[in-house]
Amino acid sequence: MKKGFLASYKGERYHIPEFWPYEVLHRPEERFNYLHSSLCSVIERTFGVWKNKWKILRNMPPFHIRTQGRIIVATMVFHNFVRAHEINNDIEHSRSTRGTSGRSERGHYDVMAHVISILDKPEMKQVRDNITASICADDN
Template sequence: MKGYLGPYRGQRYHLPNFRRGRPVSGKEEIFNHSHSSLRSVIERTFSVLKKKWAILRDMPSYSFERQTMIVVATMTIHNFIRKHVGRNDADFMEYEDINWAYENTIDSKNVHS
């Protein structure tokens, strides 16, 4: 299905707002927290991919379909390399360390609340 499933308006959305304050509650906040977390993962992934693949940083004026194929191709090559060469990718590990610290902060707050 085409479209965009956006967050609920009028509810907390950004991860820093969840870090400070009360625990996540209610279906709309739970959805917004999950949506924001997923968005964060996607943004980190694109940051790493842009660092590795110059064509993603400076995308020529190709058609949308061609740009989509380039993104899929670079992700496929990246996943192939990680699967067959190893998962010790310095760029991803740098971003995963940031994510690990955040997730442990959220988990410890939820346990203590």
């Protein structure tokens, strides 16, 4: 596993609403950005569900950073246990996903894109290019 931040391609469309439904994406960079954005949306929704289920994550008490990490891991374990056994899952899922769509604003993402560009290391650019090549290779 590589450490680093896997950024999107700059200068390409990124946000899901910028793409037309069922649009065929020919440029490899656009295809990567579309899939990257889709995955980020799933992850954000998952964190929303997780934070709604485990209230301690909303306002983390001022514990030592190691203790905070343990709380996070513990809630992951509990969350996965509950999901695996489907305990109150339907109720919690419907409660936590209401009103979550469209919360993110473009301005927020533009600021994040600037910060991300600073973190985008050459090694991670190579990882991104390799992923993009593998995405396009699936079509051949």
